[in-house]
Amino acid sequence: MSEVIKIKKGLDIQLMGKAEAVFxxxxxxxxxxIKPTDFHGVVPKMVVKVGDKVKAGTVxxxxxxxxxxxxxxxxxxxxxAVNRGERRKILEVVVQSDGLNDAEQFGSADPSQMSKEExxxxxxxxxxxxxxxxRPYDVIANPTETPKAFFISxxxxxxxxxxxxxxxxxxxxxFQAGIDVIKKLTDxxxxxxxxxxxxxxxxxxxxxxxxxxxGKHPAGNVGVQIHQxxxxxxxxxxxxxxxQEVVAxxxxxxxGVYDASRVIALTGSEVEKAAxxxxxxxxxxxxxxxxxxxxxxxxYVSGNALTGLEIECDGYLGAYxxxxxxxxxxxYYEFMGWVLPGLNxxxxxxxxxxxxxxxxxxxQDTNMHGGKRAFVVSGQYDKVLxxxxxxxxxxxxxxxxxxxxxxxxxxxxxxxxxxxLCEFVCxxxxxxxxxxxxxxxxxxxxxx
Amino acid sequence: xxxxxxxxxxxxxxxxxxxxxEKLHSTFDAxxxxxxxxxHTNKNGVHLRDAIDMKRTMAIVVMAVIPALLFGMWxxxxxxxxxxxxxxxxxxxxxxxxxxxxxxxxxxxxxxLAIEFIFAQARGHEVNEGFLVSGMLIPLIVPVDTPLxxxxxxxxxxxxxxKEVFGGTGMNIWNPALIARAxxxxxxxxxxxxxxVWISGLTDATVDGFSGATPLGAAINGPLTDDxxxxxxxxxTIPGSVGxxxxxxxxxxxxxxxxxxxxSWKVMFSVFAGGFxxxxxxxxxxxxxxxxxxxxHHLCLGGFAFGAVFMATDPVSASRTECGxxxxxxxIGVFAILIRVFNPAYPEGMxxxxxxxxTFAPLIDHFVVQGNIKRRLKRATA
Numbered sequence: 074m075s076e077v078i079k080i081k082k083g084l085d086i087q088l089m090g091k092a093e094a095v096f097x098x099x100x101x102x103x104x105x106x107i108k109p110t111d112f113h114g115v116v117p118k119m120v121v122k123v124g125d126k127v128k129a130g131t132v133x134x135x136x137x138x139x140x141x142x143x144x145x146x147x148x149x150x151x152x153x154a155v156n157r158g159e160r161r162k163i164l165e166v167v168v169q170s171d172g173l174n175d176a177e178q179f180g181s182a183d184p185s186q187m188s189k190e191e192x193x194x195x196x197x198x199x200x201x202x203x204x205x206x207x208r209p210y211d212v213i214a215n216p217t218e219t220p221k222a223f224f225i226s227x228x229x230x231x232x233x234x235x236x237x238x239x240x241x242x243x244x245x246x247x248f249q250a251g252i253d254v255i256k257k258l259t260d261x262x263x264x265x266x267x268x269x270x271x272x273x274x275x276x277x278x279x280x281x282x283x284x285x286x287x288g289k290h291p292a293g294n295v296g297v298q299i300h301q302x303x304x305x306x307x308x309x310x311x312x313x314x315x316x317q318e319v320v321a322x323x324x325x326x327x328x329g330v331y332d333a334s335r336v337i338a339l340t341g342s343e344v345e346k347a348a349x350x351x352x353x354x355x356x357x358x359x360x361x362x363x364x365x366x367x368x369x370x371x372x373y374v375s376g377n378a379l380t381g382l383e384i385e386c387d388g389y390l391g392a393y394x395x396x397x398x399x400x401x402x403x404x405y406y407e408f409m410g411w412v413l414p415g416l417n418x419x420x421x422x423x424x425x426x427x428x429x430x431x432x433x434x435x436x437q438d439t440n441m442h443g444g445k446r447a448f449v450v451s452g453q454y455d456k457v458l459x460x461x462x463x464x465x466x467x468x469x470x471x472x473x474x475x476x477x478x479x480x481x482x483x484x485x486x487x488x489x490x491x492x493x494l495c496e497f498v499c500x501x502x503x504x505x506x507x508x509x510x511x512x513x514x515x516x517x518x519x520x521x
Numbered sequence: 522x523x524x525x526x527x528x529x530x531x532x533x534x535x536x537x538x539x540x541x542x543e544k545l546h547s548t549f550d551a552x553x554x555x556x557x558x559x560x561h562t563n564k565n566g567v568h569l570r571d572a573i574d575m576k577r578t579m580a581i582v583v584m585a586v587i588p589a590l591l592f593g594m595w596x597x598x599x600x601x602x603x604x605x606x607x608x609x610x611x612x613x614x615x616x617x618x619x620x621x622x623x624x625x626x627x628x629x630x631x632x633x634l635a636i637e638f639i640f641a642q643a644r645g646h647e648v649n650e651g652f653l654v655s656g657m658l659i660p661l662i663v664p665v666d667t668p669l670x671x672x673x674x675x676x677x678x679x680x681x682x683x684k685e686v687f688g689g690t691g692m693n694i695w696n697p698a699l700i701a702r703a704x705x706x707x708x709x710x711x712x713x714x715x716x717x718v719w720i721s722g723l724t725d726a727t728v729d730g731f732s733g734a735t736p737l738g739a740a741i742n743g744p745l746t747d748d749x750x751x752x753x754x755x756x757x758t759i760p761g762s763v764g765x766x767x768x769x770x771x772x773x774x775x776x777x778x779x780x781x782x783x784x785s786w787k788v789m790f791s792v793f794a795g796g797f798x799x800x801x802x803x804x805x806x807x808x809x810x811x812x813x814x815x816x817x818h819h820l821c822l823g824g825f826a827f828g829a830v831f832m833a834t835d836p837v838s839a840s841r842t843e844c845g846x847x848x849x850x851x852x853i854g855v856f857a858i859l860i861r862v863f864n865p866a867y868p869e870g871m872x873x874x875x876x877x878x879x880t881f882a883p884l885i886d887h888f889v890v891q892g893n894i895k896r897r898l899k900r901a902t903a
Contacts, residue, residue: 086569232569306901378568400569403562408522410558411576418572422782424581425572439562443574444554444647447691450578451841452785461897465841466890481894489566496567500578501691506566 077268078301080288082459084421084494086232088378089434090347090399092338094239097348097365101172102357105147106156106165106389107133111382112203113212113510114517117144117163125152130177130199130331133166142213145200147333147354149175165389168355176330184254184326192257196322199331203392204318205258208299208311210513211488220312222303223259227275227316228267230293231377231490235338235395237316239349241274248274248316250323256280258312265298291459296491300460305485317395337390341378341399342436343367352390358397359387370402372439379493380506403440411443418442421456421498446501454505457494460486464495468505471512476519479512529553547641551648579650581783585774586657586831590626592770593763594618597665600760601721604733618665621721622763625660628669632676633659640685651690651697651837652680658698658831661764662824662872663705664718671709675701695879696838702872714738714868719760735761737823737861737868740810745818754821765827768820775830784834787843788850792829795854796820803862811862825857828871838879842889849885853878 109117116137121127127146136142146152146168154167179199184192193216196202207214214220228237241248255262262280266272268287275283284302286292295313305311314322317335324332333354340347343366350361358373374381375391378398382391390397407413415425419435454464462483470478489506496505536542536549553559554576563570598614598621609617633656641648659676683700684693706713716734717723723733732739736749736759753759757767765771778784800816807813820826833839833853840849853874860870867873 088569304900306897372562372568374568380566381568383564383568398568404560406526406557406560408525408557411574411580415572420572422571422573422578424577424781424783437569439568440558440570441561441563442558442570442572443576444559444561446575446647446649447689449575449651449691449837450783451836451839452843452846455843461893463842463890463893466886481897482890483893483897493567497569498571500571500573500575502570502574504566 077285077287080286080292080297080301080459082456083230083289083291084457084498085230085289086378086419086437086497087434088232089342089436090340090344091233092235092340092347092349094236095348096336097339097346097350099350099352099361101170101352102360103170104153104167104357104389105150105170105353105355106167106357107144107147107355107392108165108389109134109144109163111392112136112144113210114138114514115142115144115203115213117166119155119163119166121152123152123155126150127152127168128175128177129333130179132200133168134163136213139213139215141197141216142202143197143200144203145177145331147331147356149173179325179329179331181329182326184257187257189257192254195325196254199325201318201322201325201331204314204321206313208296208305208313208488209485210517212517214310214312218310220259220261220310222261222263222299222311223255224263224265224295224299224302224311224313225316225319226265226293226295226298226313227272228265228270228293229377229395230267230290231379231493232290233338233340233347233396233398234293234377235336235340235349236270238270238272238274240336240338240395241316241320244320245274245277247320247323247327249278250327251319251321252278252281252323254322254326255314255319263298263302265293265295265302267293288459291457291491291494294488294491296486296488297459300486307480307485309485315393315395318393335390335395337394338396339365339399340396341374343369343371343399343401354390354392356390357387358384358390361397362386362399366399370404372400372402374398374400378437379497380490401436401438403438405440407440421453441502443500443502445503448501448503450500453498453500454492454495457498458492460491462486464492464505467512468503468508471508471515474515476516479516484509484512484516525556529556544642547646547648548638551638551641554647575650578783579653581781582654582778582831583657585777585783586654586661586764588770588773589661589764589767589827589831590622590657592757592767593661593765594622596757596766597621597721597763599758600719600733604720604723618721621665622660624669625663625665625667625672625763626657628672629659629676630656632673633680636677636680636685640689644689646689649690651684654835655679655684655697655701658764659701662698662702662762662827664713665721665763666718666723667705667712671705671712675704675708678704691837693837694883695876696832696835699832699872699876699879703876706869706872719762733760735759735823735868737811740814741868742810744810745814749822751815751818751821754818762824762827765824768826771826771830778830778834784830785836785839785846787846788834788839789829791847791850792833792854792857793820795851796825796829796858797854799855799858803858809862819858819861823861823869824871828857828875829854832871832875833878838882840882840885840889842886844892845882845885845889849878849882852881 117134148170150171156165268285376394467482597618679701683697720733800819803812856874857870
């Protein structure tokens with residue numbers, strides 16, 4: 074164990090509705106959906122048709138550009154719908170579960186006896202590969218590339234995030250099995266752990282380097298941890314994975330089946346009793362949230378309040394998400410809102426009198442609290458991005474579509490989640506995450 | 522509230538695109554958002570946002586300027602009656618000053634906002650709040666006897682040439698309020714300098730044996746008298762532009778700006794540091810009367826404090842990198858004192874120093890950005 078890396082910049086947004094460390098009772102939903110839009114840059118090509126029977130692990134679609142990358146069904150049952158959006162873009166591939174949980178058999182295997190290619194092959198076939206993502210760009214990794222390191226952030230520091238000590242308890246063996254698989258991909262495995270947590274699962278692992286981090290969000294972001302330990306330079310690639318996906322990877326090799334089960338936290342100020350639940354990738358959240366949320370106009374977010382995706386109350390859990398956040402909608406007019414003292418308003422600045430109240434947790438809604446403006450206030454972003462990057466100049470380079478400048482200013486090191494706080498604090502209400510994604514898309518297009 | 526809201530909702534369709542009064546859209550929008558924070562919600566990206574917005578930010582700055590404005594009103598009256606040799610009550614002094622100052626504020630706001638509204642409509646933008654601050658700063662940095670039409674012309678020049686030609690708030694290179702001041706200074710020098718313009722009514726009246734010179738004007742001719750003691754300059758009972766005289770009132774504003782986190786303490790601190798160090802250096806040389814003014818006293822005179830707190834900290838025209846802010850602020854302080862001491866024709870060095878450094882801020886940022894790029898390259902090759 075090396076020394077603690079202290080992250081000085083950042084911001085913990087104190088919200089109401091943190092999940093209590095207990096499991097809630099919930100039935101598994103009937104419907105599950107894999108959303109191709111969760112996987113950035115993937116153009117889906119369907120393999121099965123509506124009405125086909127599928128098992129857990131049966132390929133539903135693959136990526137047209139990289140046919141080896143396959144996406145599989147989380148449960149057994151029947152494919153009931155392929156929901157399309159504008160220009161017939163596939164939005165959701167819906168499977169109706171038969172409750173039997175039949176699974177495709179991929180055969181258990183010992184990764185230490187296999188070559189790297191065989192391991193990758195197995196992961197690709199069993200639909201585990203989409204969970205290996207790469208930096209730069211934060212897209213599904215390219216199996217033919219060789220990463221300089223593999224990073225796993227062992228904790229999530231985002232608002233109301235699940236506590237991985239709780240989520241992973243009892244899964245030590247599967248996690249180690251997952252690490253043993255990853256070791257075949259690269260020897261250089263790093264796990265970032267929270268210096269203030271017990272991190273029991275991680276501390277007993279073999280074959281990994283642990284780095285402990287202390288500080289506010291985004292200390293738990295894998296991008297921030299990479300920046301501190303082994304920053305990404307031009308031409309370098311780092312692969313990343315979420316902890317629960319490592320467990321699923323371990324189970325694939327141990328038991329020979331695709332395991333889509335996840336523990337998620339149902340959080341947010343509008344949840345009656347925030348807690349953890351057992352569910353599966355792509356689960357419809359309706360049975361989960363039904364009767365557990367307060368009345369009113371609500372926003373359901375798959376993921377956390379900063380980076381998550383807005384879904385309907387009968388929408389589906391995102392593939393990479395371990396959290397559902399329920400927030401009050403803010404679609405109201407507030408009379409003279411910008412003049413009022415604002416005792417219940419959260420702001421990094423002390424321009425609202427809420428600093429006098431010493432309030433611990435806020436019930437924030439989705440109102441923008443103002444209109445869009447040009448960049449005016451300076452230095453705001455720098456305070457919440459713990460990287461040696463000048464965010465404002467990078468954003469301006471992206472807006473100018475200046476590829477050289479983007480590269481020089483460090484776009485390779487950033488993903489949307491890393492600058493979500495910049496977007497949160499922005500006085501000018503600029504959509505920085507989508508600007509960054511636009512820049513990344515341009516890089517991918519121009520440099521491939 | 523409900524009635525007001527439904528009134529706005531009734532008007533709204535007429536000013537939307539295709540409506541009868543389409544041309545008033547930006548104007549309507551400005552008033553609507555002034556009355557009600559809009560019902561827009563976050564889509565794609567963060568679902569929550571910090572409660573602060575541009576209106577709040579600018580409102581805080583305006584609030585921070587209020588002490589200087591109120592003091593300026595009182596001081597206008599105080600100086601006027603002192604010139605006449607009359608003893609009047611505090612409130613008489615204040616009301617006299619208010620009647621002199623308020624028309625300037627009104628002219629500045631009406632002219633500036635009218636132009637802002639027209640540009641916003643032409644561009645299809647929302648009206649930007651930036652002028653709420655500029656419109657308040659302009660009256661405070663001019664001599665109280667400046668004719669109102671000059672204020673109007675200067676404001677129009679500042680908004681159009683200083684800001685809108687660059688694309689509006691956030692795009693301008695120079696501080697718009699200082700552009701107005703500089704315009705007046707160079708276009709109408711006789712009304713903007715000398716010993717007569719600083720005290721209300723002095724240009725018309727002839728009062729024997731009374732000098733209306735500002736301390737910086739007076740210092741050219743000899744040591745400062747007791748009227749211009751450090752205490753008086755700090756409290757602000759000296760002649761000068763409306764809002765600049767009271768360092769105390771300005772410091773109250775500075776505390777508001779710094780505590781709320783609206784202005785950069787780095788800029789503010791380094792301006793004072795730069796000015797102080799430069800003045801100390803000149804004290805050591807002591808070749809003329811201006812050089813002999815003690816360093817602390819320098820910081821209380823003229824527009825130094827006002828410029829440091831309200832002008833240099835304008836985030837748009839200042840350096841935008843954190844390292845750059847130190848350099849930017851420090852050089853403003855240095856140049857302000859330098860110009861003051863070596864060029865008695867322009868005793869108001871602060872305005873020129875800030876405009877000069879506004880010009881160079883992008884260059885400072887360029888070097889900071891290049892430093893960041895070089896660090897990243899070095900890391901790659903290491």
